[in-house]
Amino acid sequence: MFASLLKGLAVLALVFVPAQRVDYRHIALRQQTADSVTVVVSWTAQNADAVQVAWSTGVTRRLGPRGRDSVRVARPVTAQPLTARLTPSMGDRSGTVRPLSIALPVRALPAPIIDSASIDTVASAPPATTPVVTPPPITGPIANPTPFTPNLPAGMRLVGESDFDTPNAPGVEIINWDRNTVQSPTTHGVALMTVDGRSVVRAWFPEQHAGNGVGPMTIMTPELNSRSHYMAVRLRYSDNYEFHTNGEKLIYPVGQAPGGGAPLLNVGRNGELVGFDGPMNNPARAPLAIAQTPGGVINRGRWITVEYYTRFNAPGQSDGVQRAWVDGRLVLDRQNLNLVDHTSQVLFRWGRLDFTRGGGPSGVLTPRGGQWVDVDRLAFYAGN
Structure with a gap:
């Protein structure tokens, strides 16, 4: 009977796995300029060997159980939040997703079109009522390779x-x-x-x-x-x-x-x-x-x-x-x-x-x- 009890406790020990969780998390603004701002998130996770950080800009990174990450974004012309979702994991087991959100400071002038990629640096999307402008077609003569551009492909x-x-x-x-x-x-x-x-x-x-x-x-x-x-x-x-x-x-x-x-x-x-x-x-x-x-x-x-x-x-x-x-x-x-x-x-x-x-x-x-x-x-x- 004692052996059976020990066997049962061993099974329970195998079944019980501490949940992955993010106990500490913080989001803040850093290095603001008239046009841009850096958003920093930090965290400490328990029972985890990694934390996935998924920014609402489209950036996703897998980092350590304790760390810090950041993205730099253009300041929008209208108030909008930036969100980071923290997902702790241990191997293939994932814990509860912890979202963090912060309001981006508004830019007084129209937003620049300097950075619209979905990796790290993004410009705010145009208002829904703004029509999409189709860029003009490519114009100008076809270029020839030069010593500076020896591998320029044809037709550029x-x-x-x-x-x-x-x-x-x-x-x-x-x-x-x-x-x-x-x-x-x-x-x-x-x-x-x-x-x-x-x-x-x-x-x-x-x-x-x-x-x-x-x-x-x-x-x-x-x-x-x-x-x-x-x-x-x-x-x-x-x-x-x-x-x-x-x-x-x-x-x-x-x-x-x-x-x-x-x-x-x-x-x-x-x-x-x-x-x-x-x-x-x-x-x-x-x-x-x-x-x-x-x-x-x-x-x-x-x-x-x-x-x-x-x-x-x-x-x-x-x-x-x-x-x-x-x-x-x-x-x-x-x-x-x-x-x-x-x-x-x-x-x-x-x-x-x-x-x-x-x-x-x-x-x-x-x-x-x-x-x-x-x-x-x-x-x-x-x-x-």
Whole structure:
């Protein structure tokens, strides 16, 4: 009888599994500017080995049982909340979802159209009564490859280009998020300057900074209205540059609705290019940003030229393309991709170069004195 009792207690012990729960959670606003704001959420979970953070912007990340995450969003023109849903889990067991919500501060002027991707940075949606404006068709002569754009595909048209000799950059918009133009080791900022005899636009990051999904600069095009997109950029990361442990943005073009999203190429901790492992709007799960190349593809301390070409797949087809070259060498060649799931054709709305360190805090801080990246030349092309 005693043995039977022990056996029963053992069965009960196997059956009873402590529930996964989020005991502490907090959401707050950080680093507000006239145009944008960073929203930070922190938590502590019990009986869990991970917490999934699902932002209402479309960003979803799986992080540790105790941690912090953030997204940067444009301030809306009308009051609206931003929500984060925290789901604790242990293996394949999930606990109770804990939603957090915070009101975004309203922007006095009309919302900019600078960031409408569904990953990390988003602009507020237009009011329901505002009609959808169809961008104009691609115009201008078909471009020919140059020494700067040796791998330009056939049939592309130039949208914008600049070597940053002057603040006037035709077809290119430079966004200085923090409006700082005097370089300082304690601030983010952007400035035109001369480096190695070249006119460049420099974006710098403050010293001993964890990233937190914040960066100094975005450079983007007017509307593309195209199925394919090509860009070339000549840039140099400072000798002491520390890439974020969560990866950081670089090539970040924006797709139009339907579908939206950004078929991005980020830079990983070891200089590898990072991209999504599946459709950006996969209804079954959020796509994961994983290494697509070996480390060391993106170097520090010397000038490199990066070319990027991508073409959205046709509806219901896996015929998308994503290719990248560094100094003329093909480092990424992804064919037959399903970049987005939709019944109608998704087009590119904007081409975009972005410098944002990570989607949350890093275990590796920026170095003393800060770090920077210089952009010497940039060109965007559109095609079908």
